[in-house]
Amino acid sequence: MTHKLTPGTAVLLVIPPLLWAGNAVTGRLVHDLISPAALNFIRWVLAFFILLPLAHGVLRKSSPLWPHWRRYALLGLLGIGLYNALQYMALQTSTPINATLVGSSMPVWMLAVGALFFGAAVTRRQVVGALLSVCGVLLVLSRGEWALLLAFRLVPGDLFMLLATISWAFYSWLLARTSEPQSIRSDWAAFLMAQMVFGLAWSGSFAGVEWGTGRTHIEWGWPLVAALVFIAVGPAVLAYRCWGVGVQRAGPAVAGFFVNLTPLFAGILSAAFLGETPQLFHAVAFALIVGGIVVSSRR
Numbered sequence: 490m491t492h493k494l495t496p497g498t499a500v501l502l503v504i505p506p507l508l509w510a511g512n513a514v515t516g517r518l519v520h521d522l523i524s525p526a527a528l529n530f531i532r533w534v535l536a537f538f539i540l541l542p543l544a545h546g547v548l549r550k551s552s553p554l555w556p557h558w559r560r561y562a563l564l565g566l567l568g569i570g571l572y573n574a575l576q577y578m579a580l581q582t583s584t585p586i587n588a589t590l591v592g593s594s595m596p597v598w599m600l601a602v603g604a605l606f607f608g609a610a611v612t613r614r615q616v617v618g619a620l621l622s623v624c625g626v627l628l629v630l631s632r633g634e635w636a637l638l639l640a641f642r643l644v645p646g647d648l649f650m651l652l653a654t655i656s657w658a659f660y661s662w663l664l665a666r667t668s669e670p671q672s673i674r675s676d677w678a679a680f681l682m683a684q685m686v687f688g689l690a691w692s693g694s695f696a697g698v699e700w701g702t703g704r705t706h707i708e709w710g711w712p713l714v715a716a717l718v719f720i721a722v723g724p725a726v727l728a729y730r731c732w733g734v735g736v737q738r739a740g741p742a743v744a745g746f747f748v749n750l751t752p753l754f755a756g757i758l759s760a761a762f763l764g765e766t767p768q769l770f771h772a773v774a775f776a777l778i779v780g781g782i783v784v785s786s787r788r
Contacts (some may be wrong), residue, residue, distance in 0.1 A: 494739045494782075502735035502747040505699040505728040510754035512724035516580045519716045522708045525577030526699035528717075531693045533569060537685055544682035553673055554683045560663070562687040567660035568729070569688025574695050575653035582761045583646025591650040593752060596622055596781070598658040599745030607662050614784050615742055622781030628774040657748075664733055675732050684729075700751035746782045753778060 502591075516528070547554050554561060583591075596619040603609030627635075673679045699705050707713075736744045753775055 494743055498735055498738040499747075499782075501731045502739060503750060504731040505724075505735075506747055506750035507754045508723040508728040509748075510583055510751045510758055512720050512728075513576070513580065513751070513755060514758055515716045515720055516577050520577075520581055522710070522713045523580060524699055524705045524707070526574050526692070526696040527705050528577050528720075529570075529574045530689075530696035531717055532573070532720050533685060533689050533692050535717060536725040537664045537682075537689060539721060540678055540682050540685065541728055543561060543678035544676070547673070547679050547682045547686065554679075562681045564660060564663055565687030565689075566691045567656045567663070568766055569684060570691025570695060571604055572653050572657045572660065574692060575649045575656065579646040579650035579653065580608055581646060583650060592654055593623055593627070593749055594651070595654055595658065595748040596742075596745045598655055599661065599742050602655070602658040602662055602781050603742055606659070607666075608670070609662075609742065611742075617782040618746060618784040621784060622778050623745050625749065625753070625774040625777030625781065628770050628777065641737070658741075658745070661732075661736050664736045665741050677734065678760075680733060681726070681729055693709075743782070746778075749778050749781070 516525075519528070546552060579591075596615075600609075600615055600619065604611050662739050674685055696705070733743070735747075
């Protein structure tokens with residue numbers, strides 16, 4: 490498959506980090522109201538019913554999904570079941586700066602997974618791009634004061650975030666492998682629903698384990714309802730739609746660099762909601778992250 494980063498593809502790959510930044514903020518805000526596995530399961534139940542009118546044909550016995558059920562079961566496990574549950578688990582104990590710092594290793598894992606498991610070649614430009622992009626993330630997280638990074642300490646949540654990041658790297662590479670019928674691949678709603686059918690089973694199993702161990706808690710109210718609606722519509726349906734198309738067009742390695750826009754967007758959202766004035770280091774970090782994307786995508 491020939492991959493190319495066009496302006497339209499770049500826009501598609503920018504939307505998911507923006508929505509995922511909102512997802513991380515929302516997950517942290519409601520972590521006292523609902524347990525992580527329950528949050529992930531309810532999120533995807535809502536997303537399932539939102540998508541059902543557009544892709545109900547996938548559920549029929551005659552659907553071309555079922556001969557490829559193993560592939561979609563794996564995509565559902567990595568992208569819907571594991572990644573989101575692990576991220577919400579990370580936000581239970583990890584601070585935002587730690588979780589985002591661990592998540593900023595995405596380009597490195599994209600390159601490593603591609604080289605080790607999918608036979609992808611790693612170019613010097615991609616390595617340089619990864620270094621530039623990670624430096625931009627570190628600049629945002631340190632708020633322009635590198636000494637702050639010396640106080641970085643790992644907590645259990647950081648391990649969960651690392652596992653989530655690796656899971657997403659495998660998920661993204663699998664997206665680029667087109668083995669299913671064109672009738673599903675060309676229909677974004679059907680393609681996402683095919684993953685969601687199995688993702689619901691995985692996330693429901695994780696929620697069942699959480700409930701069986703007595704760790705489930707839910708405090709219903711308008712704040713939680715509003716949070717669930719947002720993460721079901723935005724980070725779930727819209728972000729996955731844009732990411733799936735973007736990965737197919739640009740390739741997993743290049744797409745992975747766009748994930749580093751997430752902490753930058755998180756900083757912007759914090760500025761908007763907390764009244765913090767943007768600083769010069771935000772602009773420098775943005776230039777580094779975008780520079781990493783441009784360098785890595787050049788032929």
